[in-house]
Amino acid sequence: MVSTIYRAVNAAVGLAMTVAFLLLAAPASAQTPSQTGRDGGQYIPTIWVDPDGCEHWVMDDGAEGFMTPHVSRNGIPVCRRGKVCGMMKTDQYFATDSYRIHKAGQARLMEFFEGTNAVSYIITGHTDSRASDQYNMRLSRNRANSVAAIAQKSGARVSEVRGYGERQPVASNTSAEGMAKNRRVEIICIR
């Protein structure tokens, strides 16, 4: 008797939960004709990786295809591998606070651009967190421009030059080692 009541209650609770779940699961229940198909208006995408290594959401609903870049909530693309093909430690090319590249550094960069043969290059400068943000933005931009000038002299096409100052660290600025890693010019090769 007790078990019969228990079973009945159990079944009733189960039914109530199922109904609740269905109500929750189908909030989109046919607001428009576009949600009336077998999919109930739900589009589950997969990932397509572009030749640069960055992800895109992709869907095929039968006769149409849809695609959009996969970016984080702050707008940064989700990429599987770094597209940076040249990473310059600025200590090896510039004196502190300077954006002039010494002779040996110029020759090395010339060699790099002549041997890489990309369609174009994006060059971005970065600093550690010492000095003001404004100063670092200017210094990193000037350094990126110095590298771009050599690229152009080698006949390469530069599609963009940017200075990010201290705003995109790759390591912690609390140690000398980390700061050295952050002082860099990145060269992205577009193929």
Add this chain to the structure above:
Amino acid sequence: MGKSAYLLVAACAFGLTACADYEAGLGGGFSADKTLDRGVDAKHLSQLQAGIWVDPNGCDHWIIDDGVEGYLSQRLDRHGKPVCSGVALPTQTVGDFKGGSTVRDPN
């Protein structure tokens, strides 16, 4: 959609079995899983083959013409900025972006 209707009509006109291959899934469509390309050129969508289309501002987009489906998605660098490589003049395309599908379509 216009394109797929064209394909359907053409396939039926030639009496091919592809008539039954109408990818929209006659009656109610497919489930919520949109990760596959169904029909004669069936594959997982990670296998798509892209080229570049340059927009009127000179910036790059990935373009894919996969039989009856078309895809276009912006080319972004690691910082999220548009890539404007200058690989071709505005409105031109580069690369075999129709090469990933065996479905013939007029465009």
